[in-house]
Amino acid sequence: MSTLERLDVHALRNVITTFRDAVRDHAGGLNRLNVYPVPDGDTGTNMARTLEAVVAEMEGADADSLDATCDAISHGSLMGARGNSGVILSQILRGLATTLKDKTEGTGERVADALSAASVGAYQAVLKPIEGTILTVVRESADAAKAASADDAPLVDVLRAAREAGRRALASTPDLLPVLKDAGVVDAGGAGYLLLLDAALHVVDGEPLPEPDDDPAGPSADQLERVAHRAAAHDGEIDVSEQRYEVMYFLDLADERIDEFKAGWGAIGDSIVVVGGDGIWNCHVHTNDIGAAIEVAIDLDGRPKQIRVTDLFEEVAQHGEDVHAHREAAMHGAHVGSRAGAGLPPVTTAVVAVCSGDGLAELFSNLGVQGIVTGGQTLNPSTAELLDTVEHVNADQVVILPNNKNIIPVAEQVDALSSKSVSVVPTRTMPEALAALVVYDPEADADDNVAEMTESVEAVRTGEVTQAVRSSNSDAGPIQVGDWMGIVKGDGIVAVNSELLLVVQDLLGHLIGADGELLTIITGTDAEPAVTELIESWLTQHHGDLQVEIHRGGQPLYPYLFGVE
Numbered sequence: 001m002s003t004l005e006r007l008d009v010h011a012l013r014n015v016i017t018t019f020r021d022a023v024r025d026h027a028g029g030l031n032r033l034n035v036y037p038v039p040d041g042d043t044g045t046n047m048a049r050t051l052e053a054v055v056a057e058m059e060g061a062d063a064d065s066l067d068a069t070c071d072a073i074s075h076g077s078l079m080g081a082r083g084n085s086g087v088i089l090s091q092i093l094r095g096l097a098t099t100l101k102d103k104t105e106g107t108g109e110r111v112a113d114a115l116s117a118a119s120v121g122a123y124q125a126v127l128k129p130i131e132g133t134i135l136t137v138v139r140e141s142a143d144a145a146k147a148a149s150a151d152d153a154p155l156v157d158v159l160r161a162a163r164e165a166g167r168r169a170l171a172s173t174p175d176l177l178p179v180l181k182d183a184g185v186v187d188a189g190g191a192g193y194l195l196l197l198d199a200a201l202h203v204v205d206g207e208p209l210p211e212p213d214d215d216p217a218g219p220s221a222d223q224l225e226r227v228a229h230r231a232a233a234h235d236g237e238i239d240v241s242e243q244r245y246e247v248m249y250f251l252d253l254a255d256e257r258i259d260e261f262k263a264g265w266g267a268i269g270d271s272i273v274v275v276g277g278d279g280i281w282n283c284h285v286h287t288n289d290i291g292a293a294i295e296v297a298i299d300l301d302g303r304p305k306q307i308r309v310t311d312l313f314e315e316v317a318q319h320g321e322d323v324h325a326h327r328e329a330a331m332h333g334a335h336v337g338s339r340a341g342a343g344l345p346p347v348t349t350a351v352v353a354v355c356s357g358d359g360l361a362e363l364f365s366n367l368g369v370q371g372i373v374t375g376g377q378t379l380n381p382s383t384a385e386l387l388d389t390v391e392h393v394n395a396d397q398v399v400i401l402p403n404n405k406n407i408i409p410v411a412e413q414v415d416a417l418s419s420k421s422v423s424v425v426p427t428r429t430m431p432e433a434l435a436a437l438v439v440y441d442p443e444a445d446a447d448d449n450v451a452e453m454t455e456s457v458e459a460v461r462t463g464e465v466t467q468a469v470r471s472s473n474s475d476a477g478p479i480q481v482g483d484w485m486g487i488v489k490g491d492g493i494v495a496v497n498s499e500l501l502l503v504v505q506d507l508l509g510h511l512i513g514a515d516g517e518l519l520t521i522i523t524g525t526d527a528e529p530a531v532t533e534l535i536e537s538w539l540t541q542h543h544g545d546l547q548v549e550i551h552r553g554g555q556p557l558y559p560y561l562f563g564v565e
Contacts, residue, residue: 003156004204007106009066011203013058018199020051023192026212033188043188046083050090053080070101078282085189087273087284088122088134095121108158112149115142115162127262127272132176134189141166156205163197243269243286246310247293251281253302264296290409307383309409347442349449350395353433354381354403357554360430367437383413390418397421397446401433421446425453429462429489431520431563463488463511465503465560501534504560511564512543519546522553522561
């Protein structure tokens with residue numbers, strides 16, 4: 001192909017689509033570069049999901065209109081940004097699109113201007129910029145592009161200068177952030193950004209895109225231990241986050257009040273990124289006070305919506321399960337959806353429950369649940385999705401069963417946003433939800449149901465089995481890729497073994513105890529009938545007096561969920 005001299009609207013669209021594809025292919029490798037306490041542990045997934053939203057918006061715009069395409073890139077990146085890395089990426093794309101929209105000729109000089117605007121926008125979005133991150137890589141690549149364009153260099157030379165400088169900047173990130181040096185990795189966000197320049201050179205000059213590493217090297221167990229030690233030491237070399245929750249939402253707020261909003265968030269959290277304008281903002285913070293993160297906006301007459309909350313400590317504790325790889329799989333093969341009980345008779349109190357797996361959805365429906373929201377450990381539903389389901393059930397009083405630790409704070413926001421009376425029974429597992437539903441009375445009021453359901457939940461001990469896709473350590477011993485892990489709510493990982501049956505036996509030994517009377521087993525998509533039969537046989541031999549119920553849940557990632565009453 002001949003080298004393009006200008007980045008016209010068709011080439012720009014091709015660059016963004018190619019960038020999306022490249023990040024999607026490299027998402028797993030980018031995720032593995034993440035280390036604690038760098039807060040955004042699923043950089044590749046979040047950047048890929050952000051770009052999916054950008055491309056979807058762009059495909060709905062006039063393909064021959066530069067203005068329409070740039071507007072779509074700006075709007076899609078703002079509304080689709082996910083996580084800290086996604087929000088920063090959205091500001092980079094908005095800076096590029098806004099500048100190119102104003103410059104009718106995408107020459108080397110104009111593209112250099114756009115990269116400079118992207119760098120400025122990225123820094124402005126972050127309340128406390130940290131060098132050694134994506135910010136450094138964007139800035140140094142933009143500076144190199146600007147210097148190259150001063151000599152009226154062609155577009156391809158400007159892009160190559162930007163990429164070479166970006167690669168050098170990325171390689172130097174461990175020298176700027178000791179936590180990266182301890183882990184033996186470079187900054188994940190910066191590595192993701194370089195794929196934008198790779199995509200541009202692929203479109204402009206036909207250069208091949210970098211191939212994803214099938215098994216990219218992440219930090220070793222020893223390196224992770226050094227990282228954790230640095231976090232505990234608080235040596236002051238980086239802004240170490242002690243904040244537990246990642247809170248994100250869209251905010252309707254007048255532009256002149258956004259600095260007050262940032263200052264308010266600065267008092268209660270860190271890792272603050274706020275992007276947007278014209279009254280709509282995409283906001284990201286890490287904090288220990290979820291309520292305060294929302295109240296800051298309300299106190300300024302703002303309106304937060306589509307609130308998303310993630311428990312960061314839980315993600316770090318479960319890094320052996322590779323939560324991020326699970327999320328990446330969910331991004332490719334699953335979606336969050338909901339369905340409410342349209343046509344069902346009115347009841348005094350309806351139940352809305354979150355679950356993953358068609359078997360669980362059917363089981364919940366049979367137990368009287370009117371509204372089911374698809375979601376769980378790897379794909380948490382938003383407040384808006386829960387609210388929509390609540391509004392469609394046939395009752396004025398509603399009880400939500402979140403069935404996941406991360407979803408509880410999100411569910412607790414629904415009451416303030418709904419015209420109905422909404423209560424939350426803070427269930428953290430599917431077996432807890434089943435215990436709650438056994439005592440659910442649709443004709444009783446919500447307060448009575450909450451009291452009965454909470455008491456029933458407190459009497460249940462729950463556990464689950466999943467497979468490690470990353471080597472790590474735990475209180476139960478070292479974990480190798482492919483090992484099975486038994487996890488007890490409240491106790492963490494209690495069993496590790498390469499044999500599934502042995503892990504189940506060890507886990508049940510912790511759960512059943514001397515007073516267990518009823519064991520509920522929920523089988524997932526990866527549960528094999530032969531293994532389930534062996535579990536039943538072992539229970540008969542060792543716990544013959546225990547009543548056992550087995551239900552097909554169909555949940556992904558967890559072949560067995562257990563509840564003991």
